[in-house]
Amino acid sequence: MVKVLKSGFYSSIQDFGRIGFQDYGVPYSGVMDRYAASMVNALLGNNENEAVIEMTMTGVTLQFDCETLICLSGAYMSPKLNDLLIQNNKVTKVNKNDVLSFGKLESGFRCYLAILGGFETEMIMNSRSMYKGITPKYYLQKGGKLSVKRCSFSKTKHHARLKIDNSYLKASIIHVFKGPEFDLLSGEQQERLLSNTFTISKENNRMAYQLKEPLGNNLDAIITSAVLPGTVQLTPSGKLIILMRDCQTTGGYPRVLQLKESAIDVLAQKFTDNTITFSLNS
Structure with a gap:
């Protein structure tokens, strides 16, 4: 005991x-x-x-x-x-x-x-x-x-x-795959998503990590679809939300990226004002 x-x-x-x-x-x-x-x-x-x-x-x-x-x-x-x-x-x-x-x-x-x-x-x-x-x-x-x-x-x-x-505790590169709605982004949005540095906001917990910098979003909402830990959602306001282990099982925001399993480990060791960049795996 x-x-x-x-x-x-x-x-x-x-x-x-x-x-x-x-x-x-x-x-x-x-x-x-x-x-x-x-x-x-x-x-x-x-x-x-x-x-x-x-x-x-x-x-x-x-x-x-x-x-x-x-x-x-x-x-x-x-x-x-x-x-x-x-x-x-x-x-x-x-x-x-x-x-x-x-x-x-x-x-x-x-x-x-x-x-x-x-x-x-x-x-x-x-x-x-x-x-x-x-x-x-x-x-x-x-x-x-x-x-x-x-x-x-x-x-x-x-x-x-x-x-x-x-x-990995000090790593800042987050390895990702394309999400189901990635190709709906414009070329400029895709480039910004994969080249910009993003900052962890104070809204970070076991359900999700939100990023401070907006991406900009003109995509239509999607039919509620399956999401997983590591799914990166793009909200109507342009905010990026990275779902974590306690996340819901479905969502209606475009799923623009999906973290590798090892990238979830890296992100889990980050906190407010830490910075990350996304690296796309082919």
Whole structure:
């Protein structure tokens, strides 16, 4: 069992999300940065889809009631175990009553904490991912307790030498494919979309990232159609909206671009006033 002493700004339990329920209007949800979540589980020898804690901008404070192993990846939030700094991307042993806390955000925006065997919260629609309206709680709360899967050290293997590439945390190029309505844009609009630098607005969360600079839009609305995490929509006012993991399943705005899966990981580590450029993959 793990006790939540402080919940942080927006911390939640996430795995790879809900697949196969979009026909019913259920969002995919799941970790915003799949690369980081995969790495922490891999380093511990967990299955890649084991539930982790996703922390946004600020970290949680946790107390452990048993010996176990943990690992952190993604954003670096100056983590401390019993007030001693520990590293990201390294398996760390914790003892009973140890306290994990976080300090200053040094790089990235979202940090992931995995525990040996994974967090064992309620499974709903084949996922433990928290989402408002689907799960009873949609973020961690102070005083809450998290169950973990018991796993003997002697029967586990972890991969401490796994090579981690953190360069994506500072990347600003977002690799994309053409969206279904891309070719309806004028040549000038297409050029601006793919050559301009765009700024992340303060309207950024697990549902979508909005960009400050307008593109200009004279396209007609489309019939409500399927959208995915990574779909870039162009609103009537010319605002660009990049849908993220908790996005709706359909939308009526032209879909001008679609992010590569790895580009969603890059964007998930960006925050207000960071800048990005789109790079079209052939």
